[in-house]
Amino acid sequence: MSAIAPPSKTKYLTVPETARNKDQLKQFSKEDVAKHNKEDDLWIIVDSAVYDLSKFVDLHPGGSHVLAQVAGQDATEAFFGMHRAEVLSKYGRYLIGTVEGQKPRIILPTKGTLSPVPYAEPTWLSEGYKSPYYKDSHRVLQKAMRELVDEEVREDAQAREKDGKRPSIELVRKFGELNLNAMRMGPSKLLHGRKLFGGVKPEEFDYFHELVISQELCRAGARGYNDGFQGGMCIGLPPVMNFGSDELKQRIIPEVLAGNKWISLAITEAFAGSDVAGLRTTAKKTPDGKHYIVNGTKKWITNGHFSDYFSTAVNTGNGLSMLLIERGEGVDTKLIKTSYSTTAGTAYITFDNVKVPAGNLLGKEGKGLFVVLSNFNHERWAMCCGSVAGSRLVVEECMRWAHQRKAFGKALIEQAVIRAKLAAMIYKVEGVQAYLENITYQMCHMSYAQQADMLAGPIGLLKTACTRVAGEIADDAVQIFGGRGITQGGMGGIIEMFQRTQKFDAVLGGAEEVLADLGVRQASRKMPKAVL
Numbered sequence: 362m363s364a365i366a367p368p369s370k371t372k373y374l375t376v377p378e379t380a381r382n383k384d385q386l387k388q389f390s391k392e393d394v395a396k397h398n399k400e401d402d403l404w405i406i407v408d409s410a411v412y413d414l415s416k417f418v419d420l421h422p423g424g425s426h427v428l429a430q431v432a433g434q435d436a437t438e439a440f441f442g443m444h445r446a447e448v449l450s451k452y453g454r455y456l457i458g459t460v461e462g463q464k465p466r467i468i469l470p471t472k473g474t475l476s477p478v479p480y481a482e483p484t485w486l487s488e489g490y491k492s493p494y495y496k497d498s499h500r501v502l503q504k505a506m507r508e509l510v511d512e513e514v515r516e517d518a519q520a521r522e523k524d525g526k527r528p529s530i531e532l533v534r535k536f537g538e539l540n541l542n543a544m545r546m547g548p549s550k551l552l553h554g555r556k557l558f559g560g561v562k563p564e565e566f567d568y569f570h571e572l573v574i575s576q577e578l579c580r581a582g583a584r585g586y587n588d589g590f591q592g593g594m595c596i597g598l599p600p601v602m603n604f605g606s607d608e609l610k611q612r613i614i615p616e617v618l619a620g621n622k623w624i625s626l627a628i629t630e631a632f633a634g635s636d637v638a639g640l641r642t643t644a645k646k647t648p649d650g651k652h653y654i655v656n657g658t659k660k661w662i663t664n665g666h667f668s669d670y671f672s673t674a675v676n677t678g679n680g681l682s683m684l685l686i687e688r689g690e691g692v693d694t695k696l697i698k699t700s701y702s703t704t705a706g707t708a709y710i711t712f713d714n715v716k717v718p719a720g721n722l723l724g725k726e727g728k729g730l731f732v733v734l735s736n737f738n739h740e741r742w743a744m745c746c747g748s749v750a751g752s753r754l755v756v757e758e759c760m761r762w763a764h765q766r767k768a769f770g771k772a773l774i775e776q777a778v779i780r781a782k783l784a785a786m787i788y789k790v791e792g793v794q795a796y797l798e799n800i801t802y803q804m805c806h807m808s809y810a811q812q813a814d815m816l817a818g819p820i821g822l823l824k825t826a827c828t829r830v831a832g833e834i835a836d837d838a839v840q841i842f843g844g845r846g847i848t849q850g851g852m853g854g855i856i857e858m859f860q861r862t863q864k865f866d867a868v869l870g871g872a873e874e875v876l877a878d879l880g881v882r883q884a885s886r887k888m889p890k891a892v893l
């Protein structure tokens with residue numbers, strides 16, 4: 362039995378409880394409020410709290426007219442039809458008191474806590490449910506991650522998602538100090554001797570801890586930023602860790618993990634995506650054998666625009682090889698504007714006669730495909746963690762919206778067609794979470810070599826399931842949210858972001874169709890000579 366129970370006794374706070382000026386709040390009768398019913402003297406009630414909007418009325422993004430229509434009145438229903446609850450905290454300075462005899466009913470999303478919305482959290486975090494997979498250390502880590510995301514990551518994520526700049530270097534360095542960058546690389550020797558965030562013992566760190574970190578980071582609701590925030594490191598550093606020379610490992614790993622340098626995985630080209638065997642970037646050895654001269658291009662390279670290093674797939678004439686290329690003469694990167702934010706630093710890279718030391722070879726010459734493939738399982742699995750967390754966030758948004766939005770005189774949740782959509786969304790997200798946890802459990806109990814042999818197909822199928830589900834959930838969520846589901850920011854901001862970006866998981870790290878096929882081909886290879 363777990364010593365740390367899911368934090369079911371979490372106290373959720375109401376707006377007056379969180380107000381900065383809560384000691385100065387007064388009590389008013391409804392009649393008192395009703396007297397302030399003019400544009401220059403305008404009070405309203407929202408969920409038993411009284412707001413003096415006289416100085417805000419001309420600044421209101423929704424216009425003054427709508428506020429004038431509810432001046433002196435209880436505007437709770439109108440308010441929650443138009444705004445997210447966070448608006449109340451953000452504009453708390455206009456809160457002047459509460460209504461006598463009334464109690465607030467709306468609870469605010471408070472930092473660091475679990476969501477009280479049904480299905481907003483996976484089963485293992487839901488009150489009264491059990492899971493065989495998670496221990497106390499996962500719960501402690503989850504709580505610490507939730508706090509970190511709520512207190513520090515979300516704000517940077519939302520701001521960078523909008524302005525398209527790279528994630529805050531200070532925050533990435535903080536992740537370095539907390540050893541979170543190292544933890545994001547999965548269970549490995551890298552963790553030995555480190556004091557890990559959330560108090561996890563290095564020798565106990567497993568893929569479920571990593572899953573927790575990935576899924577919590579996704580709650581910032583910013584898909585491009587998620588990739589921008591060291592997505593390149595997660596896939597670009599393993600080739601150095603597993604196949605680099607000692608000199609490369611000692612020089613590069615510490616500075617990347619500290620957040621002082623950035624690295625990308627540079628495989629795809631305009632000429633070849635999932636079909637890595639068709640790559641055209643060349644690397645020719647100099648006559649003295651000391652260098653390679655690299656020429657070619659790479660496309661869709663996550664973090665590439667601000668990376669210092671590139672783990673790059675090149676054609677060495679005797680097959681595919683992997684080279685660590687350092688930013689310098691002949692290396693040029695340009696931002697590509699994809700449908701998610703440029704905060705991901707997605708780049709088009711040109712290598713023009715770039716001189717690379719022969720010692721930067723990762724693995725053996727001509728055996729680069731092995732390096733590439735050995736990376737894929739973990740990358741694809743990590744994408745599944747994010748995809749499922751994103752789908753779940755959307756389920757939560759839809760549950761909230763369906764209960765607060767009224768149409769045709771009743772809440773959306775009272776419409777059977779909406780409940781049917783929610784049912785499908787819930788069973789799909791629960792299905793892929795359970796599937797993901799099963800595969801994660803297998804990863805925890807297999808050697809790296811066993812994983813490579815036995816899990817490539819299952820992870821391919823898992824990723825296909827996750828991204829199919831994400832697509833269907835995005836589609837239903839937009840229908841539930843209507844216009845807001847296709848409008849950036851505001852009420853439907855998370856839905857809009859998700860429907861615009863969920864396809865990244867279906868394309869990156871191996872296209873959905875290629876991975877589905879891989880899963881079936883691998884199963885077919887193990888098929889006995891069995892007949893019906």
Ligand code: HEM
Nearest residue numbers: 412422423427428431436439440443444445448452851852
């Ligand atoms: C405490 C009181 C209020 C504050 C602080 C406030 C603040 C805001 C803000 C910041 C926005 C921009 C969109 C967003 O961030 O969600 C907005 C939009 C809007 N507000 Fe308010 N508002 C208040 C009350 C009201 C009330 C009572 C009504 C209706 C009677 C209203 C109607 C609207 C409308 C129609 C929009 C535009 C929504 C859209 O574009 O979809 N607001 N408000």
